[in-house]
Amino acid sequence: MGERGSDFYDNDAVFQTYMERRQGQDNANDTLEKPVMLELIGDAAGKNILDLGCGDAGFAAELLGKQHKGLSYTGIEGSTNMVQAARKSVQGLNARIEQSYLEEWTYPADTYDLAISRLAIHYVKDVDHLFRSVYGALKTNGSFIFSVEHPVITSTLQPSGIRTNWIVDQYFVEGFREQEWLGGSVKKMHRSIESYYTALQQAGFRVEQLRESAPQRAFFTDEETYLRRQRIPLFLFLSARKLK
């Protein structure tokens, strides 16, 4: 297993399984995660956007397609498989993809209006450092909006699959926890909600919104999946602003 979270996605079998699931009907990303991200982002027209761990950059194509007025996009991504897919997604758009680990990229100062990250930051060990880098890269009044796997999920030690119960344990013991997922072995960083919140404040941000992935019926085609998603929150979202 590689050193950084994105190396996991360079296992070709994992990558393929991930992409299949990511596009499956009523997948958690589209039913639970994306609607909240879109709500928090609001109007992105005219913004210079930085996307941390952009994956295949399908979101860039969507944002630039919908709200293309003056919008520019930079995606940072560590996995070669993802970078290849991302460069295809953004062909012809006002977007660029840079291959780098989030921990190692040189963040330019005062450049972006909006930094986003969808389900990538729970792979990063040192969020204090990352959040300070993002803070520095934002313009005054810029915002940082991200989703992560919810801490009640990163704290369960059960194998993945359709679960019937969850054992939240060692909640306040932060650190990498290894799990079998998508046919591979991956380390995701567990930290508490309080810890994400405080790390943002310590980096200088004013935290503006905290959301969880409460399911909204309209986004599901299948009633059973909707009911199942009421059991436990899968994702946590935070929205923060750089005031000066």
Ligand SMILES: C[S@@+](CC[C@H](N)C(=O)[O-])C[C@H]1O[C@@H](n2cnc3c(N)ncnc32)[C@H](O)[C@@H]1O
């Ligand atoms: C679950 S995927 C989400 C992809 C995309 N944001 C989306 O929502 O479709 C997580 C992504 O973060 C990337 N990633 C994880 N850790 C990373 C790191 N340390 N540096 C750069 N990219 C990373 C992975 O390669 C993967 O593409």
